[in-house]
Structures are given as C-alpha cells and as structure tokens.
Amino acid sequence: MSVRLKLTLSYAGFLMVAGILLLGAVWVFLLRYVPDRAMLINPDDGFSGGVFPVRSALLDVFAPRAAAVLAFLLLFGLVGGWILAGRMLAPLTRITDATRTATHGSLSHRIRLPGRKDEFRELADAFDVMLERLEAHVAEQRRFAANASHELRTPLAISKALLDVARTDPRRDTAELLERLQAVNTRAIDLTEALLLLSRADQRSFTPEFVDLSLLAEEATETLLPLADRRGVTIETSGDITPTTGSPTLLLQLTTNLVHNAIVHNLPEQGTVRVTTTRRPESVLLTVENTGEQVTAERAATLTEPFQRGTERVHTDHAGVGLGLAIVKTITHAHNGTLTLTPRPAGGIRITVELPATGAHTDAG
Incomplete structure (x- = not known):
C-alpha cells in the first residue's frame, strides 16, 4: 500500500x-x-x-x-x-520528483517549496542546498578533469615532438635532446605526484598526530632557502609554538607549498617572504605573505582552484604545475581548517591557514 x-x-x-x-x-x-x-x-x-x-x-x-x-x-x-x-x-511528491530529476543527471533543478516553514519545507531547503553543492562539486570535478588532461597531454606532446625531430634529424645533438626530454619527463612526474597527493589529502586517509606548525615552518624555510637566495628573496620567520593535530607529512607539504609559492611569485629582486605562526585560544594560525605584483580580490579568489597561477605560465624549473594552492586548500579542509587569501595593498598576497588548536604538548619545544 x-x-x-x-x-x-x-x-x-x-x-x-x-x-x-x-x-x-x-x-x-x-x-x-x-x-x-x-x-x-x-x-x-x-x-x-x-x-x-x-x-x-x-x-x-x-x-x-x-x-x-x-x-x-x-x-x-x-x-x-x-x-x-x-x-x-x-511536498514529498515534489521532493521525490526533484530526486528523480537529479538521478537522471540534471542537478540544476531546485524544489523551492513555498509556504510556511515546517518539516517538509526544511527538508526541501536542505535538499536544494545539497543539490547546489553537488552541482558545484560536479562542475569543479569536470573542470579539474579537463585541466588535468590538458596539463598531462602537454609534456607528452612535447616529448613526441622532440622524438619526431630527433628521428628526422639524426645529426641533432643527442645530449641536448636528452636534457630536454628529462626536463619534460620530470615535469610530468611532478604533476602526477601532485595529483596523487591531492587525491590522498581529499580522502583524509591519515592518522592524526601532534604537530607543531612553527617547527614545520622552520623546516620548510630551511629547505627552500637556496631557492630564495637564487631569486634574491629574503625569508623572515617568527611566531609562537602552534600545536595542532593532523598528518605531519601533509601539513609539511602545505607549509612547503605556501613558502614555495611566496618565493616564486615575488618581485624580480629584493623580494620578501614573511612566515608567521600564531596561537589563539581555540585555533592556531600559519600566515605566509609575500611582496609582488598587485593581486585583485577576484583573482585571489580563484588561486586555490586547480591549475590556476598567480602570474602567467613561466617556463622555468620552478614554475610549478598549478596545483600548489589547490593542494593547500585540500589539506586545510582535510584538517577541518580554513584558508584565507587576502591581497596586500602594496602588492603580493597574504595567505592564512587556521587549524584547530590542541591542548596537548603546549609546553613542547
């Protein structure tokens, strides 16, 4: 019945x-x-x-x-x-019809149940919110798949072109060809590893451990100090002990990506990167800001999307694969944190990661 x-x-x-x-x-x-x-x-x-x-x-x-x-x-x-x-x-019939419509792939339909707010109205509104988020997620995944395919196809196409040139021109310098193939292959490997890291972070497949963000900030800056010296960028670090829980590997990757991004997208010379850690009663903050070109608020809002870059594509060994801030965003969300990008009035950008604080080991260090 x-x-x-x-x-x-x-x-x-x-x-x-x-x-x-x-x-x-x-x-x-x-x-x-x-x-x-x-x-x-x-x-x-x-x-x-x-x-x-x-x-x-x-x-x-x-x-x-x-x-x-x-x-x-x-x-x-x-x-x-x-x-x-x-x-x-x-009202339940309208919700059922909307569910069938969504099942057939149409996520743009909304129930928009009229009338006073009751249990059915709350259910319909919650379903509309779910459809809206699902539509945005599917669109984001489609863009990501298209961009990833394009980015992966680029090094493969370059490799094919180099091999075709070498086949038609046997007298071409082999050492130069091998060097260019190695660079293209390295970029393809970096992109693949970044995609795998993005997938692992999104699945939250890690065991939470105690982590001090201030120590990770010091480790990341020491690792990237040679790159900063070559680019004439000064790195300044300061802050408090910032205890939280999460994956040390992923949080180190997050910190490294932020510092690397701040170094690469900086002034041509005499640039500055400031890395600060702050302790609050309920949360800890990691802030990385850099000098550089002016960034609009609209542009800053898109930088965490996959394959988005703060400047035009630069063909150098440190241009990145366009997934640095996307990985930062995914790792932050996997640790129940928030990511904020704020353009600096003088140029450059300030990126803040806020994570839940932990009371354990507050005196460590």
Missing part, C-alpha cells in the same frame, strides 16, 4: 473509533435515565394499559441510526482522509 492509502485508512479508522466511542457514550448516558420497562396509562380511564419495554424500543430506534452515522463517518473519513493525505504528501 502507498503511504497516501495508509494515511487515508488511518484517518478513517481513527474517525470510526471516535464515532463508536461517542455513540457508546450517548447510549450509556441514555441508559442512566431510561427505565428498563414502563407502564402504559390509559388517558380515558386513568388505569394501566400494560407494561412497555422502553430500552428495547429505544435500541430499535437508536441502532439503525447509529449504524447510518458510522457508515457516514466511514465514507467521510475515507474521502476526507484521501484528500487530506494528498495535500499533506504533496
């Missing part, structure tokens, strides 16, 4: 029970004031004309009328219950 039929039978059954109880109460009330038998009096002579069974006569009159009332209540309960159940389940 459908839910509507079940509700209809429930309404009709309840109405029948209520009617039976009401008629039973009327019958009991009448019995209190009606005698079992009554004597008939002849109005002409005033003498008794016999004994009349009052209750049985009342029952003969009451029973068929009570049965008619119950039949009417049953019919009224079925018809009224069917209509009432249909009206009550109408």
Whole structure:
C-alpha cells in the first residue's frame, strides 16, 4: 500500500473509533435515565394499559441510526482522509520528483517549496542546498578533469615532438635532446605526484598526530632557502609554538607549498617572504605573505582552484604545475581548517591557514 492509502485508512479508522466511542457514550448516558420497562396509562380511564419495554424500543430506534452515522463517518473519513493525505504528501511528491530529476543527471533543478516553514519545507531547503553543492562539486570535478588532461597531454606532446625531430634529424645533438626530454619527463612526474597527493589529502586517509606548525615552518624555510637566495628573496620567520593535530607529512607539504609559492611569485629582486605562526585560544594560525605584483580580490579568489597561477605560465624549473594552492586548500579542509587569501595593498598576497588548536604538548619545544 502507498503511504497516501495508509494515511487515508488511518484517518478513517481513527474517525470510526471516535464515532463508536461517542455513540457508546450517548447510549450509556441514555441508559442512566431510561427505565428498563414502563407502564402504559390509559388517558380515558386513568388505569394501566400494560407494561412497555422502553430500552428495547429505544435500541430499535437508536441502532439503525447509529449504524447510518458510522457508515457516514466511514465514507467521510475515507474521502476526507484521501484528500487530506494528498495535500499533506504533496511536498514529498515534489521532493521525490526533484530526486528523480537529479538521478537522471540534471542537478540544476531546485524544489523551492513555498509556504510556511515546517518539516517538509526544511527538508526541501536542505535538499536544494545539497543539490547546489553537488552541482558545484560536479562542475569543479569536470573542470579539474579537463585541466588535468590538458596539463598531462602537454609534456607528452612535447616529448613526441622532440622524438619526431630527433628521428628526422639524426645529426641533432643527442645530449641536448636528452636534457630536454628529462626536463619534460620530470615535469610530468611532478604533476602526477601532485595529483596523487591531492587525491590522498581529499580522502583524509591519515592518522592524526601532534604537530607543531612553527617547527614545520622552520623546516620548510630551511629547505627552500637556496631557492630564495637564487631569486634574491629574503625569508623572515617568527611566531609562537602552534600545536595542532593532523598528518605531519601533509601539513609539511602545505607549509612547503605556501613558502614555495611566496618565493616564486615575488618581485624580480629584493623580494620578501614573511612566515608567521600564531596561537589563539581555540585555533592556531600559519600566515605566509609575500611582496609582488598587485593581486585583485577576484583573482585571489580563484588561486586555490586547480591549475590556476598567480602570474602567467613561466617556463622555468620552478614554475610549478598549478596545483600548489589547490593542494593547500585540500589539506586545510582535510584538517577541518580554513584558508584565507587576502591581497596586500602594496602588492603580493597574504595567505592564512587556521587549524584547530590542541591542548596537548603546549609546553613542547
């Protein structure tokens, strides 16, 4: 049976029970004031004309009328219950239709249930929010797949072109060809490893451990100090002990990506990178800011999308694969944190990662 039929039978059954109880109460009330038998009096002579069974006569009159009332209540309960159940389940029908539409691949449909806010309205609104997020996620995944295919195809196409040139020109310098092939192959490997890291971080497949972000900041800056020296960038570090929990490997990758991004996208010379860690009562902050070109707020909002770069593509060994900040965003969300990108008025950008603080090992260091 459908839910509507079940509700209809429930309404009709309840109405029948209520009617039976009401008629039973009327019958009991009448019995209190009606005698079992009554004597008939002849109005002409005033003498008794016999004994009349009052209750049985009342029952003969009451029973068929009570049965008619119950039949009417049953019919009224079925018809009224069917209509009432249909009206009550109408919002659920709209939600079901929207679910079927989404199942067939159309995620742009919204229920937008009208009326006052009740349980059905809350369910419909929650479903609309889910559809909106799902549509945005699917669109993001499609863009990511298209961009990843394009980025992976580029080094393969370059390798094929180099090999074709070498095949048609046997006298070409082999050492130069091998060097260029190695560079292209290295870039393809870096891109593949970045995609794998992005996938692992998104799955949150790690065991949380105690981590001090200030120590990770020091390690990342020491690792990237030679790159900063070659580019004429000064790195400044400061801050507090910032204890949190998470994956040390992923958080180190996050810190390294931020510092690397700040070094590469900086002024041509005499640039600066500031790495700061801050402890708050409920959270810890890692802030990396750099000098550089002016960045608009609209542009900053897109930098965490995969294969987005702060400047035009630069063909150097440190140009990156366009996944640095996308990985930072994924790792931050995997650790229940928030990522904020703020353009600096003087140029460059300030990136802040806020993670939940932990009370353990607060005196470590």
